[in-house]
Amino acid sequence: MVFYKTKEEVELIRESSLLVSKTLAEVARHIRPGITTRQLDKIAEEYIRDNQAIPGFKGYHGFPYTLCVSPNEVIVHGFPSNKELREGDILSIDCGVLKNGFYGDSAYTFAVGDISMPLRKLLVTTYTCLSLAIDKAIVGNCIGDVSDAVQKHAEKAGYGVVRELVGHGLGRNLHEAPEVPNFGYKGKGLRMQDGLVIAIEPMINMGTRHVVQERDGWTIRTSDRKASAHFEHTVAVGKGKADILSSFEFIEQALQSNPNSKLIVGQGK
Ligand code: MG
Ligand code: MG
Numbered sequence: 103m104v105f106y107k108t109k110e111e112v113e114l115i116r117e118s119s120l121l122v123s124k125t126l127a128e129v130a131r132h133i134r135p136g137i138t139t140r141q142l143d144k145i146a147e148e149y150i151r152d153n154q155a156i157p158g159f160k161g162y163h164g165f166p167y168t169l170c171v172s173p174n175e176v177i178v179h180g181f182p183s184n185k186e187l188r189e190g191d192i193l194s195i196d197c198g199v200l201k202n203g204f205y206g207d208s209a210y211t212f213a214v215g216d217i218s219m220p221l222r223k224l225l226v227t228t229y230t231c232l233s234l235a236i237d238k239a240i241v242g243n244c245i246g247d248v249s250d251a252v253q254k255h256a257e258k259a260g261y262g263v264v265r266e267l268v269g270h271g272l273g274r275n276l277h278e279a280p281e282v283p284n285f286g287y288k289g290k291g292l293r294m295q296d297g298l299v300i301a302i303e304p305m306i307n308m309g310t311r312h313v314v315q316e317r318d319g320w321t322i323r324t325s326d327r328k329a330s331a332h333f334e335h336t337v338a339v340g341k342g343k344a345d346i347l348s349s350f351e352f353i354e355q356a357l358q359s360n361p362n363s364k365l366i367v368g369q370g371k
Contacts, residue, residue, distance in 0.1 A: 106297030119206030119336040119348035127352035134362035135189045139171040143182035158198025170196040177330040179320045189215035194332040205276045207301045208348035209334035213365035228331035229367040231304040239344035249286030252304045262311030269303045294339045303334035
């Protein structure tokens with residue numbers, strides 16, 4: 103069942119989503135070779151609780167942390183650990199919060215120090231997939247239009263599009279109907295109406311689209327161990343234009359003053 107949101111509910115989801123964005127910005131200030139993802143997780147949890155909210159992922163189906171941290175070949179759902187980040191890594195950080203009864207959900211893939219040209223291209227392409235998909239999130243279009251936009255752009259670059267994990271509706275629940283796959287056909291799936299709020303989240307692999315789940319029961323990585331990137335926004339479907347409820351503006355401002363994370367893929371959107 104799809105829960106369409108009132109304008110008031112969309113504003114509450116915006117508040118939660120912007121807190122996610124600001125949390126990711128707080129984390130972005132600390133990204134550098136030598137820091138551990140467990141340290142980043144602690145920074146995020148404290149920031150969320152200081153802002154009268156609850157980490158949205160912690161305890162969700164038993165997930166033990168505030169952040170999903172997914173370096174290099176990890177696609178999503180990686181556990182924060184005591185392993186130090188290294189120059190040249192990429193790191194996807196996915197965060198959710200629950201505030202006033204509503205969730206927000208967003209993810210950004212960071213460069214640790216300087217990264218190789220092929221990794222830069224992967225990040226920029228994945229970010230562009232997200233932008234192109236958001237352009238399709240308008241009243242009267244279908245979910246398949248969003249999916250097709252991601253798949254076409256990624257596959258044109260020769261990348262693999264993950265099938266096993268998808269975007270989703272959200273609101274009072276972190277995951278609601280409809281599913282928002284990153285592959286599919288124009289004109290197929292749910293026709294989007296006013297009040298629909300979805301998380302759009304392309305997960306794009308440099309090599310094969312195939313995935314493996316690690317023994318911890320959570321971590322999903324590429325089966326060929328090539329790198330994977332992930333960007334996510336929470337979006338309210340709009341008439342003629344989508345309303346992006348999360349924001350990369352805070353993150354990219356933070357990155358501008360962090361010499362240890364040198365790639366800024368967006369234009370603050
Ligand atoms: Mg997410
Ligand atoms: Mg999500």
